[in-house]
Amino acid sequence: MQKTALxxxxxxxxxxxILLGLSIFPLLFSLALSFGDWGxxxxxxxxxxxxxxxxxLLADGRYRNAAFNTVLYVVITVSVQYILGLALAWGLFxxxxxxxxxxxxxxxxxxxxxxxxxxxxxxxxxxRIGAANFFLAALGFEPVRWLSARWFAMSVVxxxxxxxxxxxxxxxxxxxxxxxxxxxxxxxxxxxxxGFQVFxxxxxxxxxxISIAVIMLRxxxxxxxxxxxYVITHGGPGNTTESLTMYGYNVGLQYFNxxxxxxIAYTLLLVVxxxxxxxxxxxxxxxxxx
Amino acid sequence: xxxLNSVQRWSLFVALVLWAIFVIFPLYWxxxxxxxxxxxxxxxxxxxxxxxxxxxxxxxxxxxxxYQQVTRAMANSAVxxxxxxxxxxxxxxxxxxxxxxxxxxxxxLRNRDIAFWILSNRVLPPIVLVLPIFIMFxxxxxxxxxxxxxxxxxxxxxxxAAWLMxxxxxxxxxxxxxxxxxxxxxxxxxxxxxxxxxxxxGIIATFLVCLMFAWNEFIYALILTFSRAQTLPLVVAxxxxxxxxxxxxxxxxxxxxxAPLLLVTILLGNRLIAGLTAGWGQ
Numbered sequence: 001m002q003k004t005a006l007x008x009x010x011x012x013x014x015x016x017x018i019l020l021g022l023s024i025f026p027l028l029f030s031l032a033l034s035f036g037d038w039g040x041x042x043x044x045x046x047x048x049x050x051x052x053x054x055x056x057l058l059a060d061g062r063y064r065n066a067a068f069n070t071v072l073y074v075v076i077t078v079s080v081q082y083i084l085g086l087a088l089a090w091g092l093f094x095x096x097x098x099x100x101x102x103x104x105x106x107x108x109x110x111x112x113x114x115x116x117x118x119x120x121x122x123x124x125x126x127x128r129i130g131a132a133n134f135f136l137a138a139l140g141f142e143p144v145r146w147l148s149a150r151w152f153a154m155s156v157v158x159x160x161x162x163x164x165x166x167x168x169x170x171x172x173x174x175x176x177x178x179x180x181x182x183x184x185x186x187x188x189x190x191x192x193x194x195g196f197q198v199f200x201x202x203x204x205x206x207x208x209x210i211s212i213a214v215i216m217l218r219x220x221x222x223x224x225x226x227x228x229x230y231v232i233t234h235g236g237p238g239n240t241t242e243s244l245t246m247y248g249y250n251v252g253l254q255y256f257n258x259x260x261x262x263x264i265a266y267t268l269l270l271v272v273x274x275x276x277x278x279x280x281x282x283x284x285x286x287x288x289x290x
Numbered sequence: 291x292x293x294l295n296s297v298q299r300w301s302l303f304v305a306l307v308l309w310a311i312f313v314i315f316p317l318y319w320x321x322x323x324x325x326x327x328x329x330x331x332x333x334x335x336x337x338x339x340x341x342x343x344x345x346x347x348x349x350x351x352x353x354x355x356x357y358q359q360v361t362r363a364m365a366n367s368a369v370x371x372x373x374x375x376x377x378x379x380x381x382x383x384x385x386x387x388x389x390x391x392x393x394x395x396x397x398x399l400r401n402r403d404i405a406f407w408i409l410s411n412r413v414l415p416p417i418v419l420v421l422p423i424f425i426m427f428x429x430x431x432x433x434x435x436x437x438x439x440x441x442x443x444x445x446x447x448x449x450x451a452a453w454l455m456x457x458x459x460x461x462x463x464x465x466x467x468x469x470x471x472x473x474x475x476x477x478x479x480x481x482x483x484x485x486x487x488x489x490x491x492g493i494i495a496t497f498l499v500c501l502m503f504a505w506n507e508f509i510y511a512l513i514l515t516f517s518r519a520q521t522l523p524l525v526v527a528x529x530x531x532x533x534x535x536x537x538x539x540x541x542x543x544x545x546x547x548x549a550p551l552l553l554v555t556i557l558l559g560n561r562l563i564a565g566l567t568a569g570w571g572q
Contacts, residue, residue, distance in 0.1 A: 004392075007477055011388030014381045015408060015452055022423065022445040023411045029422035088309060094294055096302045105310045107563065108555045113506040115523035116544040120320045129537060131319050134335035163316065171563065182291070195292045224415045227508045231527050245509070248417045253513055258421055265418040276413045 033262035053263035062239055063264065066247040069154065070268075073229075073243060074222045077161040082215055084162070085169025086207075090199060093177045103174075110167040118231035121160040122147070150240040153233045157241065160228045165221075169214055176210040177203070209282075216279040223271055244268045317548075323541040324349055331538060349538040353546075359525055360543055367505055367521040369436050374443030375500035379493060381444070382451030383459075387485060389452075390459040391467065405456055412449035416509045424513055434519045442510050447500040454499065458492030459485065498558065502551060522547040 034053055038046045057063050088106055092099055109117065125132045125146040133143040146152045180203060188198050226245040229235065235242035235250070242250075244264060252261030294302065325345040326336060336342035353360055385408065388394070389401050396404060423442060424433065432438030462485060470480050486493075511521045520528075526547055529540045 004477070008388060008392040008394070011384045011392070012394065012404070015385035015448055018381065018445050018448055019408065019411050022442065023414060023419060026419040026422035026426070027414065029425075030418050033421065084309075088306070091302055091306055094292060094302060096299060096306055098303070098306075102306050102310060104556060105313055108552060109313060111502060111551045111555045112548045113508075113523050113526075113544075113551070115506075115508050115527050116547045119526055119540060119544045120316045123320055123323065123537060123541065124316050126537065129323075129331050131315075131335060138335070163313070175563075185292070189292065195294070195298075198292060220413050224417070226417075227523075227527075230508075230512075245415065245417045249509070249513070252417075252421050253424075258425075262418075262421060265415065265421070268415050269418050272413055272415055276410070 030262045030265060033258050034266045035259075037257075037259040039256065039258075049259065053260050054267075056260065057263060057267065062242070063247065065239065066242045066244045067267075069241060070223060070225065070244045072154070073158065073161065073225050074219055077158050077165070078215060078218045078222055080158075080162050081166045081169045081218060082211070084166045085171075085214075086173055086211075088166070088170045089173040089177050090203070092174060094195070106170050107167045109164045110171070112164070114164060114227035115231055117164050118157075118160050118228035121156055121163070121228075122232045125152075125156045147233055148237055150237060153237065153241050157228050157232050160232060161222070161225070164228075165218060168218060172210065172214045173207065176207055180206050212282070213279060216275055220272055220276050220279075223268065223275070320541050321545055323538060324545055326538070328538065349542050353539050353542040359520070360522075360546065362518075363520050363522045363525045364546070366436055366439070366515075366519050367523075370439040370443055370519075370521065371501050371504040373436075373440040374447060374504050375497050377440070377444040378447035378451040378500045379455070379497045382448050382453075382496065383455040383489075383493065385452045386455030386457075387459050387481070389456055390462075391464070405453070408452045409449050411445075412453075416446075420510055420513050423510075427514060432514075434515045434517060436519050438514055439511060439519055439521070442514060443500075443504040443507060446507070446510065447503055450503070451496050451500055454496045455489070455492060458489045458496075462488045498554065502554075505551065 032046075035050060036046055036048045037053075038044065092102060092106070096102070124130050127133055127143055127145045127147070130146070132146065136143060144152065146156055184202050185198055188202055193201075224245050225243045226249070229241060229243050229246050233241040235246050239247075245268065248261050248264040248268070251257050251264060322337070322339065322343075323331060325339060325347070326343050327346050327348065330336050330343040333343075339345040389405055394401050394404055399407065427433045427438050430438075432441070466484050466488075467480050470484055475483070506523065507521070508523045508527070511519075511524050512527070515521065515524065522543070526540060526543045529535065529543060
């Protein structure tokens, strides 16, 4: 009996120790940092500042801009990814010719390093040698300096994100479609429903719980956006396309203002928690019923 | 099953082909760029090798020869990736196995709460954790080392590894354990003779998923390494911002970075998909 208890604890111990040491402890450390000031490398000891970092955020235009950009990145990319992913999943569900080959093409972008994907899209929209401007020229248009204009630059970032993560939506929606019971679909078809009616009134409602889950999972990841912004625009022109993670990185590791960086990071964490907690409760409920 | 007439069938086909082209084209553009002479890169939209441009290995040869940085980054990525994927799969597997076979009580937390606590670590934004980890690593002398990266990636992959392994062990009926116990098998024998062989596809899938995340990871490497231990994504990103971009060289490095996963996806696509969607939608 005693040996069982020992085995039991040993199994869980390493995972718990690692997560406590490298996840929970830094989490609390960051919280403490966000309430103070610590000039790492300048030899300034930690000094408690209360809520002053958070108060400073409210008046910081660069922070507001980064927060606004992050919201735009998340809302636009995740909704486009969902719509396209759903369309692709439904398209393959209808068994087009060559379905199996399509599947590999529809999935692989999500496996690739976001940095390389970002670079790939930067190359597409580079003003002198990018494919986009070559095609514009072929159609008789003037070349566009995509990455020198804020909204064009953000569109390129969003394009890269949509390219990379639509596959994620497709993958999980398609897996869910494959598990949808076929009898209601067949019954509706016998009653003379069209393909679109079946999709709209039978399949879409059945996919609702999974849709919410994938949208939230994507949103939680997208809020942390850094890689593609870093490579494609590096926050520029100026700081106009910066995301929250990128701003936090700049403040913390370029200017070494750890307290302020931690405060930025913590506001991001609050957003993540606000999105994730309902999903986790939701998934938990689903799991307990099965 | 919904039946399409041939017009619908083929318009659907064309729509899917258009998406496939959108997916393939940027990749094709980048990979062909690595084989173009500078003059061809600037000349216009050269698309087809031997027709639009004469392919050259010049950039590949230069990158491999001149940038010692690239070969070292490959080694760093491989070592940190393999070590952390193995560690995360092993430690996550232990936790997953324990949580499906024993009853736990940590304070008010029961098995399901513990599993969710482990998983919930996955959603924490790295920017929150990485500043303290940087300070901790500086104290411990782990900044800019492969070991440090491997440790962080193990933590970073552990939630998803534990979760996937839990899903796989859950699918192994507990009756098998019970009957083995009746036959006098020890816990160790049950684990090595029953659970591990049956979970093998799950272990492989979990390992691959962790390896992918570690190989592609950027922000921890960006902050915790600066020269010796830089990984491939960092070398790619660094080239683009430091000295005026050498597009052709970066294209080679980016291609090197994505090539292994492209290959794995094509060869093991279905297994990886099964790994990612384990326990999904049932």
